[in-house]
Amino acid sequence: MMRRRSTPWIHRNSRLLIGGIAILGALLTGYLTISKLSGGNVACPVSGCETVLSSQYATVFGQPLPLFGCLAYIAMAVFAFAPLAVAADHQKSLRRNLENNTWLLLLAGSTAMLVFSGYLMFLLAFQIKALCLYCLGSALFSASLFILTLIGRSWEDMGQIFFVTIVVGMVTLISTLGVYATANNPNPPSPSGTPITTTSSTAEIELAKYLKAKGVKMYGAFWCPHCHEQKEVFGKQAFSEINYVECADPKEPRRQLEVCQKAKIESYPTWEINGKLVEPGAKSLEELAKISGYKGSLKFQNKI
Known part of the structure; x- marks a missing residue:
């Protein structure tokens, strides 16, 4: 009599782990977003946090960078938990389709986040030259999401993984360089600063x-x-x-x-x-x- 092979522990719990990390990332970046939008300072044991979050790299399209990170973590949490909301006993086909599609979305999302976080780490080390614990924490979360996505299921088509990661990684890197083209421009803003537009009473x-x-x-x-x-x-x-x-x-x-x-x-x-x-x-x-x-x-x- 043949024994049925049991499902590895990591495969049974990978979505819960991914969703949990994504929620932690959303809370972290949500706190930074609220602090920046309200004009307050973040609590940090080192001075580099405020230096980084006040730098020219901390704003994208006129909005604080943590806002986009928060949205990305929320999306990852949704992708991770969505199939778990469908009863496997009654809606097997829907559950199977959701699992397959969301795994691809998790792979694409975690790849993009990993590449973007890697670029931010480069900026911290060689451009801003400051230590930001929140940034390091977010980068660790992004790397964890990527690793858990890779080992969290049995991927039948390894070529699919390679194709998705390469394409998404290249698109993310090119887009990131484009977004920061102005910030990286060797011709900096005028030393006179941006003109003041408000009047005084x-x-x-x-x-x-x-x-x-x-x-x-x-x-x-x-x-x-x-x-x-x-x-x-x-x-x-x-x-x-x-x-x-x-x-x-x-x-x-x-x-x-x-x-x-x-x-x-x-x-x-x-x-x-x-x-x-x-x-x-x-x-x-x-x-x-x-x-x-x-x-x-x-x-x-x-x-x-």
Whole structure:
């Protein structure tokens, strides 16, 4: 009597593992997305996290990069769990078709995420030159999803795996290089920065003059989107009163000037108030008024 070969443990549980990792990835990138959209800072034991998340590479099509990562993880979770929602006893054909199709989607999705994460790791190491634990965590999740997809089932056609991974990998890499073509352009944005488009009310101007009189400084970089956001909150007239310190070298934008190195500036924008550095990030005018002890009008017209 022949014994029926049992299904390997990894094949029985691969979808649960893939779905679980995808959910963790969605939570991580969702937290980063909310933090960036709300103008807040992320909790991180190393300074590199905010440096990376405030860099010119952290925004794609005007939206924070973690948003796209969150959507990708959600899609992977859906692909992993979709067949499990169909009863195998009553809808065998539907369940089988879902399993076959979603395995191909999982393979394509995990390949794209692996290639994109690999490119981001390259940027961290050779362009931004900063350590971001969230980025490393996401890259680890992407690699785990790819490996689990490969070993999570019995692939009958190995040529199919090779074809899908090569095609998706090449398309992802070419698309990524295209998206970041502007960020990688050797001709950086103008050292004068993006022009301020907002106007200032009397309240913004009075706060700016107060901060200038108290010796308050704002450290930033001309390529930093959050620095421009901070300038927009003040408005053109008021920001002209701010004691602004440019940290980016005009010739090498990613190199920090010595004045900011001595001040121990690790990310932008950073305010120095009463001789102390405030937690980096764009601040509302109400926050700056409170921290600096400003007692004037708080009827500001510009908001973050």
